[in-house]
Amino acid sequence: MASKLIAIVAGVGPGTGAAVALKFAATYPVVLLARNPDNYESLAKDINQSGGKAVGISTDISDYKSVNNAVDTIKNEFGSGVGAAAAIFNASGRFQRKPFLELSEDDFASGLDVSGKGGFLFSQATLPLLLKGVEQKSPHPPSLIFTGATASIKGSAQMSSFASGKWALRALSQSLAREFGPKGVHVSHVIIDGVIDIPRTREWLKDLGPEAKLSADGIANDYWHLHTQPVTNFTWEIDLRPAIEKW
Amino acid sequence: MASKLIAIVAGVGPGTGAAVALKFAATYPVVLLARNPDNYESLAKDINQSGGKAVGISTDISDYKSVNNAVDTIKNEFGSGVGAAAAIFNASGRFQRKPFLELSEDDFASGLDVSGKGGFLFSQATLPLLLKGVEQKSPHPPSLIFTGATASIKGSAQMSSFASGKWALRALSQSLAREFGPKGVHVSHVIIDGVIDIPRTREWLKDLGPEAKLSADGIANDYWHLHTQPVTNFTWEIDLRPAIEKW
Amino acid sequence: MASKLIAIVAGVGPGTGAAVALKFAATYPVVLLARNPDNYESLAKDINQSGGKAVGISTDISDYKSVNNAVDTIKNEFGSGVGAAAAIFNASGRFQRKPFLELSEDDFASGLDVSGKGGFLFSQATLPLLLKGVEQKSPHPPSLIFTGATASIKGSAQMSSFASGKWALRALSQSLAREFGPKGVHVSHVIIDGVIDIPRTREWLKDLGPEAKLSADGIANDYWHLHTQPVTNFTWEIDLRPAIEKW
Amino acid sequence: MASKLIAIVAGVGPGTGAAVALKFAATYPVVLLARNPDNYESLAKDINQSGGKAVGISTDISDYKSVNNAVDTIKNEFGSGVGAAAAIFNASGRFQRKPFLELSEDDFASGLDVSGKGGFLFSQATLPLLLKGVEQKSPHPPSLIFTGATASIKGSAQMSSFASGKWALRALSQSLAREFGPKGVHVSHVIIDGVIDIPRTREWLKDLGPEAKLSADGIANDYWHLHTQPVTNFTWEIDLRPAIEKW
Numbered sequence: 001m002a003s004k005l006i007a008i009v010a011g012v013g014p015g016t017g018a019a020v021a022l023k024f025a026a027t028y029p030v031v032l033l034a035r036n037p038d039n040y041e042s043l044a045k046d047i048n049q050s051g052g053k054a055v056g057i058s059t060d061i062s063d064y065k066s067v068n069n070a071v072d073t074i075k076n077e078f079g080s081g082v083g084a085a086a087a088i089f090n091a092s093g094r095f096q097r098k099p100f101l102e103l104s105e106d107d108f109a110s111g112l113d114v115s116g117k118g119g120f121l122f123s124q125a126t127l128p129l130l131l132k133g134v135e136q137k138s139p140h141p142p143s144l145i146f147t148g149a150t151a152s153i154k155g156s157a158q159m160s161s162f163a164s165g166k167w168a169l170r171a172l173s174q175s176l177a178r179e180f181g182p183k184g185v186h187v188s189h190v191i192i193d194g195v196i197d198i199p200r201t202r203e204w205l206k207d208l209g210p211e212a213k214l215s216a217d218g219i220a221n222d223y224w225h226l227h228t229q230p231v232t233n234f235t236w237e238i239d240l241r242p243a244i245e246k247w
Numbered sequence: 248m249a250s251k252l253i254a255i256v257a258g259v260g261p262g263t264g265a266a267v268a269l270k271f272a273a274t275y276p277v278v279l280l281a282r283n284p285d286n287y288e289s290l291a292k293d294i295n296q297s298g299g300k301a302v303g304i305s306t307d308i309s310d311y312k313s314v315n316n317a318v319d320t321i322k323n324e325f326g327s328g329v330g331a332a333a334a335i336f337n338a339s340g341r342f343q344r345k346p347f348l349e350l351s352e353d354d355f356a357s358g359l360d361v362s363g364k365g366g367f368l369f370s371q372a373t374l375p376l377l378l379k380g381v382e383q384k385s386p387h388p389p390s391l392i393f394t395g396a397t398a399s400i401k402g403s404a405q406m407s408s409f410a411s412g413k414w415a416l417r418a419l420s421q422s423l424a425r426e427f428g429p430k431g432v433h434v435s436h437v438i439i440d441g442v443i444d445i446p447r448t449r450e451w452l453k454d455l456g457p458e459a460k461l462s463a464d465g466i467a468n469d470y471w472h473l474h475t476q477p478v479t480n481f482t483w484e485i486d487l488r489p490a491i492e493k494w
Numbered sequence: 495m496a497s498k499l500i501a502i503v504a505g506v507g508p509g510t511g512a513a514v515a516l517k518f519a520a521t522y523p524v525v526l527l528a529r530n531p532d533n534y535e536s537l538a539k540d541i542n543q544s545g546g547k548a549v550g551i552s553t554d555i556s557d558y559k560s561v562n563n564a565v566d567t568i569k570n571e572f573g574s575g576v577g578a579a580a581a582i583f584n585a586s587g588r589f590q591r592k593p594f595l596e597l598s599e600d601d602f603a604s605g606l607d608v609s610g611k612g613g614f615l616f617s618q619a620t621l622p623l624l625l626k627g628v629e630q631k632s633p634h635p636p637s638l639i640f641t642g643a644t645a646s647i648k649g650s651a652q653m654s655s656f657a658s659g660k661w662a663l664r665a666l667s668q669s670l671a672r673e674f675g676p677k678g679v680h681v682s683h684v685i686i687d688g689v690i691d692i693p694r695t696r697e698w699l700k701d702l703g704p705e706a707k708l709s710a711d712g713i714a715n716d717y718w719h720l721h722t723q724p725v726t727n728f729t730w731e732i733d734l735r736p737a738i739e740k741w
Numbered sequence: 742m743a744s745k746l747i748a749i750v751a752g753v754g755p756g757t758g759a760a761v762a763l764k765f766a767a768t769y770p771v772v773l774l775a776r777n778p779d780n781y782e783s784l785a786k787d788i789n790q791s792g793g794k795a796v797g798i799s800t801d802i803s804d805y806k807s808v809n810n811a812v813d814t815i816k817n818e819f820g821s822g823v824g825a826a827a828a829i830f831n832a833s834g835r836f837q838r839k840p841f842l843e844l845s846e847d848d849f850a851s852g853l854d855v856s857g858k859g860g861f862l863f864s865q866a867t868l869p870l871l872l873k874g875v876e877q878k879s880p881h882p883p884s885l886i887f888t889g890a891t892a893s894i895k896g897s898a899q900m901s902s903f904a905s906g907k908w909a910l911r912a913l914s915q916s917l918a919r920e921f922g923p924k925g926v927h928v929s930h931v932i933i934d935g936v937i938d939i940p941r942t943r944e945w946l947k948d949l950g951p952e953a954k955l956s957a958d959g960i961a962n963d964y965w966h967l968h969t970q971p972v973t974n975f976t977w978e979i980d981l982r983p984a985i986e987k988w
Contacts (some may be wrong), residue, residue, distance in 0.1 A: 066351055100426055101374060105311055108367045116359045116411055120352075126347040127348060141984065155421030162362055167418035174402030175410050179347055181984040197973070211972050218974035225966045231952050231984045232938070233959035238979045243882065243922040243972045323660040388737065424622065444726070458725050465727035472719045478705050478737045479691070480712035485732045490675040490725045558846055561874030586937045594920055595868060598803055610853045610905055614846075621842060657916050658857055665908035668896030673841055683780040 005083050005133050005142075006031060008074070010061050010122050011091030013039045015198035016147060019216035022047065024223050028085050029053035031074055035060050044168025063089045071125045083132035085140065086227055089122050090147045091115075091166045091247035097158045099131070119146065119169045122217055122230045123176060127185065132186035141186045141234070143227040146173045150247075177236045186234050190227045192219065193241040212242055249337045252380050252389075253278060255321070257308050257369050258338030260286045263394060266463035267335055268301070270471050275332050278301035278321055282307050283440045292312065308365035318372045329460050330379035332387065333474055336369050337394045338362075340412045358412025366393065368418045369422060374432065381431035388433045388481070390474040393420040395438045399493075424483045429490035433481050435473045440488040442443065459489055499577050499627050499636075502568070504555050504616050505585030508654060510641060511552035514582055514708035515720050516541065522538040522579050525568055544578050550613040556583045566621050577626035580635065580721055583616050583642045585609075587659045591652045592705045604737035605659025613640065613663045617670060621679065622725070628678035634681045635728070637721040642665045642685045671730045680728050682720045686713065706736055746824050746883075747772060748872050749815070749981045751863050752832030754780040756939035757888060760875045760957035761829055763788065764796070764965050767866075769826050770792050770794035772815055776801050802859035812866045822961045824873035827882065827968055830863050831888045838899045852906025859908045860887065864917060868926065875925035882927045882975070884968040887914040918977045927975050929967045933960065934982040953983055 007024040009196060010033040011017045017039075021030050025047045032040035032054055040056035047054035057073050060066040075082060093111035096103075126144065133142035151159055152166040162245060170189055177187035195201050197213035205212040227233055254271040257280040258264045264286075268277050272294045279301055287303035294301035296332035306319050307313040322329060340358035373391065380389035384485060388473035398406055399413040417436055424434035443447050452459040466487060473482055501518040504527040505511045511533075519541045526548055528535035534550035541548035547688055553566050563575060569576060569697050578649040587605035625637035645653055646660040671681035689695050691707035699706040713734060720729055735741060750760045751774040757782075762771050766788045773781035773795055781797035788795035798814050804981040816823060834852035848866040867885065874883035892900055893907040911930055920927035936942050938954035946953040960981060967976055982988060 010808045059451075082967065098425060101371065103371070105364075107370075108365065112359055112363045112400075112415065113397075116363060116415065116809065117352075117356065120407070121354045124348065124350070151418075151476065155418040155425070157422060157426035159807050160367070160419045160422035160426075163418040163422050164367075164415040167414040168359060171398075171410040171414035171850050172407045175404060175407035176347060178402070178988065179404035179407075181986070184984060215971060215973045218879065218971050222966075222970070222974065222976070225963075230956060230959050232956045233820070233963065233981050234284040235963070235979045235981055240974050240976055243925060243927065245922070247919065336517065425741065428739070431737060433737065460726065462724060462726045465724050469719075469723070469727065469729070472716075475713050476716070477709060480716065480734050481710045481737050482716070482732045483736055485729045487727050487728050487729055490678060490680065492675070494672065520891070566824055594917060595865065596867070597856075597861075603858065606857045606909060610857060611846075611850065612911065614844075614849045614901070614905075618842065645912075649912040649919070650917060650921035653921075654861070654913045654916035656860075657912040659976045660911035662853065663910040664856065665892075665896040665904040666871040669898060669901035669904050670841060672896070673898035673901075726773075 004077055004137060005085035005138050006074070007086040007088070008084055008126055009033065009088045011061070011089065011147070015091040015196050015216045016192070016219050018043050019220035020090065021224050023220035024029060024086055024088075025052040029055070029078070032056040033059040033061065033070055039213040042123045055136050061122055061222070064121060067121040068124050073156065082129060083136040083138065084129035084142060085133050086125055086129060086143045086145070087122070087126035088145045088147070088223065089119055091118050091122070092147070092149070093162060097163050099158055100160055103161060107163045108164070111161040111163070112168060115165030115169040119172050122218065123172065128182065130185045131183060134247060140228050141184055141231050143186045144176065144180070144204065144224055145188045145226060146170075148189050150191070150193045153187070161183060174236065181234060186229065188227070188235060189237045190219070190222065190226075191237065191239040193239055193247055194245045203211070208244060212244055214240060216241055229243065252383060252385050253321070253325055253378070254331035254333040254335070255331055255373055256280065256335045256337060258336065258394070259290065259305070260330055261447070262335040262463050263466050264441050265290050266467035267337065267470050269438035270334055271335075271463045276302070276325070279303040280306040280327070281310065292302060299406060306456060308369055309360040311368060314372050317323050317426060319423040323465055328379065329376060330383040330385065331373060331376035333390045333392070334369070334373035334377060334390045335470065336366055337395070338365050338369075339394070339396070340409060342409050347407055348403055350408055353482040355408045355411070358408040358410070359468045362412030364414040367417050370419065374427065377432045378430060387475050388478050390433045390435065391427070392421065392435045392437065392473060393417075397438070399436070399438055414483055421483065430480060431478060433473070433476065433480050433484060436484045437466070437469065438484065438486040440486055440494055441492045459491055461487060461489055496505060498569070498663065499579035500572055500631060501582070502578055502620055502623070504545055504553070504583045505583065505641070506537065508694070509690050510686070510713050511584040511602070512537050513714035514584065514717050516719070517714035518580055518582075519546040519548060522554060523549070523572065526550040527553040527564055528553065528616050530688040548611030549664065556607040556617055558615060561615040561619050566652050575626065576623060577630040577632065578620060579627050579632045580623060580637045580639070581616070582618035582639045583613055584614075585612050586641070586643070587656060588656050591658050593652055594654055597655060602655045602658070605655040605657070606662060609663040615665050617666065621674065624679045625677060632702060634722050635678055637680045637682065638674070639682045639684065640664075640721060642683050644687045646683070646685050661690035668730065675728055680720070680723065682729060683731045684713070684720075685717065685731065685733040686741045687733055688695065689741055702738060706738055708734060708736055744767050746826035746829040746877060746879050747815070747819055747870075748829070749825055749870070750774065750829045750866055751800070752830065752888070753765050753784065755941070756937050756957045757960050759784050759832045761831065761960035761964050763882070764794040764830075764961035765827055766795060770819065771797070774796040774800040774802065774811055775935060782952060794817055795893050802852040802863055804984050805862060808862040816836065822873065823870060824877040824879065825867060825870035826874050826879045827884045827886070828863070828867035828871060829888070829964065830860055830888045832859050832863075832871060833888070836904060839900055841901055842915060844902060850904070851901045852902040852904070854908060856906030856910040868921065871926045872924060881969050882925055882972050884927045884929065885917065886923070886929045886931065886964055886967060889909075889930050891934045892928070892931070915977065922975060925968065927967070929976060931960070932977045932978065932980040933961065934988055935937070935986045949985060953985055955983055
C-alpha cells in the first residue's frame with residue numbers, strides 16, 4: 001500500500017459504511033467518521049492489525065465545527081498537503097414512516113440536517129482534498145460517492161422527512177458532478193433500493209430467503225468499481241436492488 | 248364572496264405570489280404571508296378596497312414560532328374553526344449561482360431553510376385547515392400548491408444550494424400528495440421553467456421579445472385551474488415555460 | 495361558432511376521445527378519426543344536431559395512406575388552406591398484461607404501431623395545419639396534445655408492449671414540444687394514471703366508490719385548459735389521477 | 742475457458758459492440774450478430790486465433806425470420822440445450838437530426854424497427870437461453886444488457902425518430918428487469934451520454950482533447966461489471982459520460 005492518497009468514509013457503521021471502508025482500506029489509508037466511536041473502533045483496529053491503516057474520528061457530520069475539526073485531525077495525521085482518492089458519504093438521517101401531522105420539527109429536521117447540511121459540509125471538507133488528489137495524479141480519478149435510497153427518487157406517503165433529505169442530497173450530488181467532473185473529480189450517487197443484510201435486519205424478510213437483501217460487500221464492490229472508472233467514462237448514478245425486489 | 252373558507256399564500260411579492268393572491272381573492276378571503284410587510288401591504292389594500300378581503304401577516308416561514316403566530320392570527324381573524332380552500336407555498340430560498348467551494352454555510356442553508364424547513368412548517372400549519380375545508384365541503388377540493396423551478400428537477404453546476412432546497416420541496420409535495428390525496432386534499436407542484444415577467448426582470452431577455460418571459464397572471468390561472476380539478480382528476484405536477492424557452 | 499379553425503381528434507371512442515371532442519366542439523368544428531365508424535357516428539350526429547359541426551372519417555392511424563386520405567377529406571370539407579386550433583392524439587395500442595415470452599410479434603407490434611408509428615403519422619398530418627393555425631392567428635396557441643398512461647413512465651412486468659409504445663409516444667411529444675414550441679404550436683403530453691369511468695369499466699373498482707375512477711369530462715376540461723394557455727406559459731406535461739389512487 | 746455457456750452480442754461493429762464482444766470472449770464463447778459480415782469477420786478471426794471462440798451470424802435484428810435463423814445456427818453450433826451467460830443488445834437505429842416535417846416514414850421507422858421491434862425479437866430469442874443459463878448455474882447471473890443513449894431519456898428537437906426508438910427500448914428493458922429479475926436474469930440498461938471514441942469519430946471534438954470521448958473498452962468493463970453483480974445486488978441502469986461532458 002504505497003499510496004499517500006487517503007479515502008474518507010462518513011457514516012461508518014455495521015453495513016455499507018464498514019464494507020466500503022474495508023474495501024478501500026485494501027488500497028488506501030482510510031479515515032472513518034461516525035458520531036459514535038463504537039461504530040468505527042473495532043473496524044479501525046481490524047484494519048490496522050491486518051496491515052492497513054485506519055484512523056477513526058468522532059464527527060457530527062451536520063455540525064460545522066465538528067467537520068472542521070475532523071479535517072484538522074486528518075491534516076495532522078497525514079500532512080497538510082494530503083490528497084484524497086475517495087470520499088464516501090454514507091451518513092443518513094433517521095428513517096421514519098410517520099403520519100405527517102405527527103412529525104415534530106426535530107423529526108423533520110433529522111433528514112435535512114444529515115443529508116442536506118451534512119452532505120454539504122462533507123463535500124466542502126473533502127473536495128479540496130480530492131482536487132489535490134487530481135493534482136497528485138491519483139491512479140483512479142478521485143471519487144466523491146453519495147449513498148442514496150429508494151426515497152431518493154420517490155416521496156412516499158408518511159416519508160417526507162427522510163425523502164426530503166435524500167432528494168436534497170441527490171440534487172447536491174448531481175450539481176457537484178456537473179461542477180467537479182470537468183475538474184477531474186468523479187461524483188456519483190448510488191440508489192440502494194432494498195434492505196441491506198446487516199445484523200440489525202437479520203430477521204427482516206426472512207421468509208423470502210437469503211437473496212432478499214442486498215449484500216453490503218456487494219455494494220462495496222460497486223463503489224470500488226465506480227472509483228476505478230477512467231476519466232472518459234464516469235457514471236453519475238446507479239441503482240442497486242435484490243433480483244427478487246418488487247420495484 | 249360568500250365563502251367562509253380562506254386561501255393562504257406564503258411568499259407574496261411582486262410576481263407569482265401577488266398574482267396568485269389576486270386570483271384567489273376573487274373567491275376567497277386571502278391571507279398574505281411575507282417576511283417584509285412591504286411585500287403585501289399595497290396588495291392587501293387593493294384587494295380590500297375592491298370588495299375582497301385580505302389580511303397580511305409578517306411571517307418568517309422558516310421559523311417555527313413565527314409560523315405558529317401566523318396561524319394564531321388567522322384564527323383570531325377568521326375563527327378557530329376556520330377551514331382553508333387553498334394554501335400556496337411560493338416562498339423560495341436565495342437563487343444563487345456560485346462556485347461550490349465559495350458557498351458559506353449560510354449560503355447553502357438559505358435554500359434548505361426556506362424550501363425544506365419552510366415548506367414543512369407551512370404544510371403542518373395549513374393542512375389542518377385544509378382538512379377542515381374538506382369537512383366543510385369546499386366546492387373545490389382544498390388545494391396545497393408548491394411553486395417549484397427548473398432547479399427542482401435539475402442540479403446544475405454551481406446551483407447546489409438552490410437545487411437542494413427545491414428538490415427537498417418537491418419530495419415533500421410528492422409525499423404529501425400521496426398521504427393527503429386520499430383524505431381529499433389536492434397537493435400539487437408547479438415547475439416554473441423560465442424567467443417570470445416582473446419589475447425586477449424587466450430588462451432581462453429583452454432581445455428575445457415580449458414572449459420570452461412567463462406571465463405571472465398566466466401562472467395564477469394555472470394554479471386556479473389546479474384548484475378546480477375534481478377529486479377524480481387530481482394533477483400532482485405541471486411544468487410551465489415560454490414557448491420559445493430552450494429546455 | 496365563428497371560427498374557421500378546426501380541431502382534430504384521433505382515437506374517438508366512448509371515454510376520453512368523445513369527451514374531448516364534445517368539449518372542443520363547443521368552439522371549433524371537429525374532425526373525428528377512428529378506425530371503426532361506430533365509434534364516432536352517434537357522437538358526430540349529436541354534435542351536428544346541437545348546433546356544432548362534426549365530420550367523422552374512418553382512419554387507420556398507423557397506416558400512411560389512410561392518414562393521408564383523412565387529410566384529403568379534411569381539405570375537401572374545410573378548404574385546402576384550413577388551419578387547425580387543436581389536434582388531439584388519443585389512439586392507443588392494445589392494453590395487455592402478458593408474460594413476455596408468450597407475446598406474439600403482432601402483440602408487441604400493436605403498441606408500437608399505434609403509439610409509435612400512429613403518433614408520427616398523426617403529427618406529420620396535423621402539424622402543417624397547426625402551423626397554419628398560428629399564421630391565421632388562432633386565439634389560443636394551436637395545440638397538439640397526446641394522451642399518455644401510467645405505462646408512459648413505468649415499464650411494469652408483463653407490460654412491455656404497451657409501455658414501449660407509450661414511452662415512444664412520450665419521446666415524440668417531448669421532441670415535438672421542443673421543436674414546435676418556438677414556432678407557436680403548443681405540444682403537450684397528459685399522463686392518465688388510473689382507470690377512466692366509461693361504460694366498459696363500469697364494474698371495475700366498484701368497491702372503492704364513485705371517486706375511484708377518472709372522469710372523462712374532467713380530462714376534457716384539462717385538455718381545454720392546456721389549449722387556452724398563452725404562448726408565455728406552455729405546459730408540456732401533466733399527470734391526472736383519482737385522489738384515492740395509490741401511486 | 743471451460744464454460745459451456747455462451748455470450749451473444751447484437752450490433753457488433755467498431756466501437757462498443759466489438760469491445761464488449763472481446764471482453765466477454767475472455768470467458769465465454771461469443772456469438773456475433775450484425776447485418777453486414779464485414780462488421781464481425783475480422784473480430785471473429787482475432788478471437789478464434791487468440792484462443793477464444795467466436796461465431797459470426799449475419800442477422801437483421803428487426804426481422805423475425807432472420808433472428809430465428811440466428812437462434813437455429815446457435816443451437817446447431819453449441820447444442821440445442823445451450824445456455825447463455827450474457828446477451829447484449831447494442832444495435833441502434835439511424836442517428837439523425839432532421840426537421841420533423843422532413844422525416845420520411847422510413848426515416849422514422851428506422852428508430853422503432855431496430856430499437857423497438859429489434860429489441861423485442863432479440864429479447865425473445867435470448868431470454869430462453871438466459872433462463873437455461875440460470876438452470877445451468879451460471880457463475881454470474883445471466884445478463885441481458887441494452888445499450889442506450891442520451892436520447893433514451895431526452896427527446897430533443899429534431900430527434901424524434903432516434904428518441905422514440907430509444908425510449909421504447911428503455912421501457913422494454915425496465916419491464917423485462919421487473920419480470921425476469923425474480924427469475925434470476927439480470928436485465929440492465931446503459932445510457933451512453935457522449936461520443937464514443939471509434940475510427941468514425943476520430944475527428945470529432947478534437948479541440949477538447951483526448952478525454953472528450955468515451956472509451957469503448959471502458960464501456961466494455963462496465964458491461965462486464967454489471968454481469969458480475971450477484972443476485973442480491975442488481976443494477977438496472979447506469980449512465981456513462983466523459984468527465985468533461987456538459988449534461
